[in-house]
Amino acid sequence: MPILSATSRRIKILIVLVIGLFVGVSLIASGLDRHADRLFDPLRAIAAPRTPSGKIVVVEMDAASVAAIRQWPWPRDHYAMVTDRLRRAGAASITFDVDLSSANTPAGDRSLAAALARADGMVALPTFAQQARSGDRRSIDALPLAMFRPHAALASVSMQPDSDGVVRRAPFGTITVGTPRPSLSAYIAKRSGSADTFFPIDFGVNPERLPRLSFIDVRDGRFAPDAVRGRDILIGATAIEMGDRYATPHWGVIPGVIVQALAAETLLRGIPTFGSAAIPIALALLLGALAVVPRRLVSAWLLAAAAPIGLAGLAIVAQSTLGIVYPVTAPMAVLIVIHGMWLLLRLADRAEQQRCIDEDTGIGNQRAFLRDFGSAAPAPVLVAQVGNFDTVVTLLGERAGHDLILRLAERLRIAAADAAVYRIGDRLLAMRLDMSAEERVDFQEGLRALLTQPVEILGRRVDAAVHVGIADQGQSLHDRLIDATRAANEAAAEGVFRRDSTVDVEAMERRLVLMGELDQAIARGEIEVHYQPKLDIGTDRITSVEALVRWRHPVRGLIGPDAFIPFAEQSDRIGPLTLYVIERTMRDLGQWREHGLMLSGAVNLSATLIALPAFAQAVDTLLAGNIVSPEHLIFEVTESATLADPERAAATLRRFRAQGVGISMDDYGTGQSTLSYLRQLPLTELKIDRSFVQHAAHNHADALMVRSTIALAHDLGLKVVAEGIEDQDCLAFLRTAGCDMAQGYLISRPLPVDALGALLRNRLAA
Numbered sequence: 001m002p003i004l005s006a007t008s009r010r011i012k013i014l015i016v017l018v019i020g021l022f023v024g025v026s027l028i029a030s031g032l033d034r035h036a037d038r039l040f041d042p043l044r045a046i047a048a049p050r051t052p053s054g055k056i057v058v059v060e061m062d063a064a065s066v067a068a069i070r071q072w073p074w075p076r077d078h079y080a081m082v083t084d085r086l087r088r089a090g091a092a093s094i095t096f097d098v099d100l101s102s103a104n105t106p107a108g109d110r111s112l113a114a115a116l117a118r119a120d121g122m123v124a125l126p127t128f129a130q131q132a133r134s135g136d137r138r139s140i141d142a143l144p145l146a147m148f149r150p151h152a153a154l155a156s157v158s159m160q161p162d163s164d165g166v167v168r169r170a171p172f173g174t175i176t177v178g179t180p181r182p183s184l185s186a187y188i189a190k191r192s193g194s195a196d197t198f199f200p201i202d203f204g205v206n207p208e209r210l211p212r213l214s215f216i217d218v219r220d221g222r223f224a225p226d227a228v229r230g231r232d233i234l235i236g237a238t239a240i241e242m243g244d245r246y247a248t249p250h251w252g253v254i255p256g257v258i259v260q261a262l263a264a265e266t267l268l269r270g271i272p273t274f275g276s277a278a279i280p281i282a283l284a285l286l287l288g289a290l291a292v293v294p295r296r297l298v299s300a301w302l303l304a305a306a307a308p309i310g311l312a313g314l315a316i317v318a319q320s321t322l323g324i325v326y327p328v329t330a331p332m333a334v335l336i337v338i339h340g341m342w343l344l345l346r347l348a349d350r351a352e353q354q355r356c357i358d359e360d361t362g363i364g365n366q367r368a369f370l371r372d373f374g375s376a377a378p379a380p381v382l383v384a385q386v387g388n389f390d391t392v393v394t395l396l397g398e399r400a401g402h403d404l405i406l407r408l409a410e411r412l413r414i415a416a417a418d419a420a421v422y423r424i425g426d427r428l429l430a431m432r433l434d435m436s437a438e439e440r441v442d443f444q445e446g447l448r449a450l451l452t453q454p455v456e457i458l459g460r461r462v463d464a465a466v467h468v469g470i471a472d473q474g475q476s477l478h479d480r481l482i483d484a485t486r487a488a489n490e491a492a493a494e495g496v497f498r499r500d501s502t503v504d505v506e507a508m509e510r511r512l513v514l515m516g517e518l519d520q521a522i523a524r525g526e527i528e529v530h531y532q533p534k535l536d537i538g539t540d541r542i543t544s545v546e547a548l549v550r551w552r553h554p555v556r557g558l559i560g561p562d563a564f565i566p567f568a569e570q571s572d573r574i575g576p577l578t579l580y581v582i583e584r585t586m587r588d589l590g591q592w593r594e595h596g597l598m599l600s601g602a603v604n605l606s607a608t609l610i611a612l613p614a615f616a617q618a619v620d621t622l623l624a625g626n627i628v629s630p631e632h633l634i635f636e637v638t639e640s641a642t643l644a645d646p647e648r649a650a651a652t653l654r655r656f657r658a659q660g661v662g663i664s665m666d667d668y669g670t671g672q673s674t675l676s677y678l679r680q681l682p683l684t685e686l687k688i689d690r691s692f693v694q695h696a697a698h699n700h701a702d703a704l705m706v707r708s709t710i711a712l713a714h715d716l717g718l719k720v721v722a723e724g725i726e727d728q729d730c731l732a733f734l735r736t737a738g739c740d741m742a743q744g745y746l747i748s749r750p751l752p753v754d755a756l757g758a759l760l761r762n763r764l765a766a
Helices: 006-030 032-047 063-069 077-089 106-119 184-189 215-219 256-269 278-292 297-322 329-355 366-373 389-396 398-415 437-451 477-494 505-524 565-570 574-594 613-623 646-658 674-680 700-715 728-737 753-765
Strands: 056-061 093-097 123-131 139-142 153-156 169-171 173-176 179-182 198-200 212-214 232-237 245-248 252-255 381-386 422-425 428-432 455-457 460-462 466-471 527-536 541-553 557-559 600-604 633-637 662-668 685-688 719-722
Touching: 006 278, 006 329, 032 297, 032 329, 056 063, 056 215, 056 256, 063 215, 077 093, 077 106, 077 215, 077 232, 093 184, 093 256, 106 123, 123 173, 123 184, 153 173, 153 179, 153 184, 169 256, 179 184, 184 232, 184 256, 198 256, 212 215, 232 256, 245 256, 252 256, 278 297, 278 329, 297 329, 366 422, 366 428, 366 477, 381 398, 381 477, 389 398, 389 565, 398 428, 398 437, 398 455, 422 477, 428 477, 437 466, 466 477, 505 541, 505 574, 527 574, 527 753, 541 574, 541 753, 565 574, 574 600, 574 613, 574 633, 574 753, 600 662, 613 646, 633 646, 646 662, 685 700, 700 719, 700 728
Parallel strands: 056 212, 056 232, 093 123, 093 232, 123 153, 541 600, 600 633, 633 662, 662 685, 685 719
Antiparallel strands: 123 139, 169 198, 173 179, 245 252, 381 428, 381 466, 422 428, 455 460, 527 541, 541 557
16 A cells, blocks of 8 residues: 555655755855865865875975074075085976075075076976065065076965865966966966966875975985986975964875975876866756655665765766866755655655554555545445454464454455455454445355355364445445444344354363373374375375374373364464474385385475474474485475465475475365465465365366366376265266376275275285
């Protein structure tokens, strides 16, 4: 019973997507996304790590250099010596990130100017804008001394941290003294761009792996020329006492010259750009739509969890491969809103669905009935009351009561051409009758025939006392439901269809006492296995037997299975009993075969055992014990054995069949879903119920049913066993019909193991 119709579902999906889009656009319009996007910067760096190119070498004005020179500002003849050393070693370019805008010692300034002249254009000097004075928003453009400019290029070293003080981007260039200047990073990487435009710095580049040389080592010639030959040299302060440090994502506070180097490394790889938010938002809408499509809540949760990861991953891939930095906050917000709203709606729908389901049977309850048909056109309402529901539960347990309701609901559904059936009370089923008056007459006749047939529950056939009431009138659906329930109560009082049965309390107590003795009875050998022969009609020989359990009680005498098997099922003692019967049967088969009596043996499996893993494992152990080959064993099951969990029951039977055990369907023809079981179960044999076989020799309808069943089974490669053979006419009919085997009192009653052996030897001797 779906909570959402297809139309309602599509409308809700559309509304959720529109709200998600609105939230994303609102974040962009307010600018909040840019601030939140900064939280993802460390993730971008961690997820896309990159080793520096090695083309840029940083000459550090480090602590060792400060300790060696011992004065500040440094005389510029030190810079001159470093410039000459690097030029002679074959550096491709030399760029200073050092303030050279004010005069120092005259000799030192002349020395640096001469070195720049000797370098003849391979050196770039910094230009920048600085604050006029504390508290003043105006800035003053700073250029190197005029004596340094003729033989040097000028590059801007200005950085603009974001409002939180963290540097995330660098300019392509700035304007100082009215002239556009390339940024230091653009100059080194030889990339062009407009002044006062910015590009994102790739902080995935590891600054700790940048090639570095100490300033004092270069000045004194303590370096290998190969370390700088053909490389771009960047000279700047890294000593803490020199300041010039910036906060960065992921790497924390690092020297400005290192930030410049990272910016240059970024441009060496390509020109990164800031991508539009439209693309990731569109992708977020697509991922959000994919996550809300699955109807299974678990799938929706998994997709909802995977979508943000996928979106972040695509953003990182775009940055690392295409050099495009896309915003992720707004699209993430779109995903969160879409998934959050949809999952809340799904949970609300699931909660509503749970309120509309009967927990015991899984079919709709009264709330579901009123919901599904509350706004529909008026139509008659039928209510079926199970009069002996309490009796069934008292005798067989709650599971039997649930199975009874399920089987009756199935019959109601069949009678009304697959109409929905609802459980509106412990013993009440309801349905809406969308049919004409003429159709209702036929429906009621068919329904009477279905409901008066015994119902098979836990391997037993039970008479269900079903009373039906129908309400045609009533202003509301609720009123019609009440009227139909009242009519069903009146039908019960008048004994319509069936009269309720009474509980034999004394018999119940006697049987419950027996259950307390059953375990000891198995251990003491009081449980006997009798065998009823099966005749191979073609050869007129007994080739198989069915194992039937008996209890030889020391006080009560011989007790038949009907007196204790149902209660063994209810009290969870049927498993050990069945395993005992299987083992006993296998041992008897082995002994017979040692004496030349080649028989197969059939054992009935209770409906309560089929889907139990522990029972299946215990049977596997018995089969592996080599008592007798599993090919000589047959397990007989009824249709109800697979009712509670069809898939697991079928899997268990396939497991037994794979080991060689034959699988027989008992009482074929009495269930409602028999044909589907022929397709689903690994059957080797059908047993036609005695109710069809006994009169087939004289009743045309029964004969037709038996013949068609035999033909169908043979076409499916199955053997056919007919039960209840009590006269020669019946056996003769089965011969002409092509039946494979016959079982019944005409062949033999169930016999103890010794008596059966004698019977078989006598038939062989005859």
